[in-house]
Amino acid sequence: MSLSVAQALQAAHTAGLDRVDAFALLGALLRCERGWLIAHDDALLDADQTARWADWCGRRAAGEPVAYLVGEREFHGLRLAVSPAVLIPRPDTEVLVDWALERLAAAALPAPQVLDLGTGSGAIALAVKHRHPAAQLTAVDASPTALAQARANGEQLGLAVDWRLGDWWQGLAGHRFDLVLSNPPYIAQDDPHLQALTHEPLSALASGSDGLDDIRRLLAGASAHLAPGAWLLLEHGWDQAPAVRALLDSHGFSQVQSRLDLAGHARCSGGRWPGTP
Ligand code: GLN
Numbered sequence: 001m002s003l004s005v006a007q008a009l010q011a012a013h014t015a016g017l018d019r020v021d022a023f024a025l026l027g028a029l030l031r032c033e034r035g036w037l038i039a040h041d042d043a044l045l046d047a048d049q050t051a052r053w054a055d056w057c058g059r060r061a062a063g064e065p066v067a068y069l070v071g072e073r074e075f076h077g078l079r080l081a082v083s084p085a086v087l088i089p090r091p092d093t094e095v096l097v098d099w100a101l102e103r104l105a106a107a108a109l110p111a112p113q114v115l116d117l118g119t120g121s122g123a124i125a126l127a128v129k130h131r132h133p134a135a136q137l138t139a140v141d142a143s144p145t146a147l148a149q150a151r152a153n154g155e156q157l158g159l160a161v162d163w164r165l166g167d168w169w170q171g172l173a174g175h176r177f178d179l180v181l182s183n184p185p186y187i188a189q190d191d192p193h194l195q196a197l198t199h200e201p202l203s204a205l206a207s208g209s210d211g212l213d214d215i216r217r218l219l220a221g222a223s224a225h226l227a228p229g230a231w232l233l234l235e236h237g238w239d240q241a242p243a244v245r246a247l248l249d250s251h252g253f254s255q256v257q258s259r260l261d262l263a264g265h266a267r268c269s270g271g272r273w274p275g276t277p
Contacts, residue, residue: 003050005030006041015057021066025056028070064199076127080153085145087204089123092261093183096235096268097127099259100181103231104132107277109178111136113227117168117182117218118142120204122150122161124181129159135179137161140172143203168214169221176227178277183235184214211237215244219251228275233268241266 003011005026012022023034029049030037045053056069067073067088072081075089076097082088104112112135116125119139129137139161141147151163164171185204187194188211197205207214215234222232232253236244241258248256253271261267 001050002044002047003053004041005037005043005045008045008050008053009037009041011053012057012060015061017057017060021060024066025060025069026053029053029056063196068199073121075121075123076130078123078126078130078157080121080123080126081149081156082121083145083149084199085143085201086121086149087183087200089121092263092267093123093235094127095259095261096181096183096233097124097131099233099268099270100124100128100179101131103179103233104128104135107178107229109277110134112178113176114138114179115140115172115175115177115181115225117180118184118204118214119150119163120146120183122153122163124183125150125161126153126157126159128181129161130157138164138172138175138177140164140166140168142167143201146201146204168218169225172225176225176230178227178230180222180226180230180232182218182233184218186211186215186236186240188237210243211240212243212247215247219247222251222273226273227277228273229277230273231270232273233270235268238263238265238267241269244269245271 008026009022027034065088067082068084072079073088076094114128114135114137116139119125119141125137125139128135147163147165154161185207187205189206245256248271256271258266258269
C-alpha cells in the first residue's frame with residue numbers, strides 16, 4: 001500500500017509526532033520543501049518511501065532525534081552530516097562561533113592558528129573556517145568515529161581542517177594557538193536532563209558530578225598551548241557561567257566575560273591569555 005502525502009502526515013500525527021517534525025522528515029524523505037508538500041498533498045509515496053515513513057514515524061515517536069533520522073543538521077549556514085557518533089550541533093553553539101569570528105576580526109592576524117577541542121561533527125571548526133578562510137584550523141576529538149564524521153564533513157564542504165585524534169591537548173605538544181574554542185561535555189552526570197538525550201553520545205554530554213570535570217581538565221592544560229594574547233572561549237551549561245569565569249580567573253586569564261545564548265542564558269565564557277601577540 002502506498003500513502004499520499006496527506007495520509008503520511010496523518011499517520012505521523014496518529015503516531016504522536018509534532019507537525020514541525022513531520023514536515024521536516026517528510027521533506028527529507030521526498031527531497032522537497034514544505035511548500036511543495038502543502039501544494040501536493042495528493043502526491044503518492046512509492047513503496048520504499050512508505051516503508052521508510054513507517055520506520056521513521058516509529059523511531060521519532062520513540063525519541064530518536066530528527067537530525068539522526070535524516071542524517072544531517074544545519075549549523076551556521078552549513079549542512080553537516082550527523083550520525084549517533086556525534087552530538088547534534090545546537091543553535092546555541094552558533095553564539096560561540098560568532099564570538100570567535102569577532103575575535104578573529106579584531107585580532108586581524110594574517111593566518112591565525114585556531115583550535116577546536118572536542119569537535120564532534122566538526123561544526124565549530126568548519127563554521128570558523130567557512131567564515132574566516134585565512135584561519136588555520138586544527139580540530140581534535142577523542143572518538144575515532146566522531147573524527148571520521150568531522151573529516152567527511154570537511155571534505156564534503158571543501159573546508160581544510162587539520163583533524164586530530166586525541167584526548168583534549170594530547171597530541172598537541174609544542175603547538176600554540178591564537179584562539180581556542182570548545183563545546184565540551186558539561187552536563188552533571190545525575191542531571192535529569194540527560195534522560196531526554198539518550199540518543200546522543202554520553203561522552204559528549206556528561207562530565208562528572210558538577211558537569212565541570214572536562215572544563216577543569218581543559219583549563220589545566222591550556223597554559224602550554226596558548227600564544228601570547230590568545231583567547232579561550234568555552235560553551236557551558238546555562239547556570240555554570242560564574243563557576244567557569246572563576247576557573248578562568250584562577251588560571252590567569254584576563255578580560256574574563258560571558259556571552260548570552262538565544263534564550264538569554266550566559267552560555268559561553270572566555271578570557272584572554274596574558275602577553276602581547
Ligand atoms: N547544550 C546541550 C544540551 O544541553 C549539551 C551540549 C554539551 O554538553 N556540550 O542539550
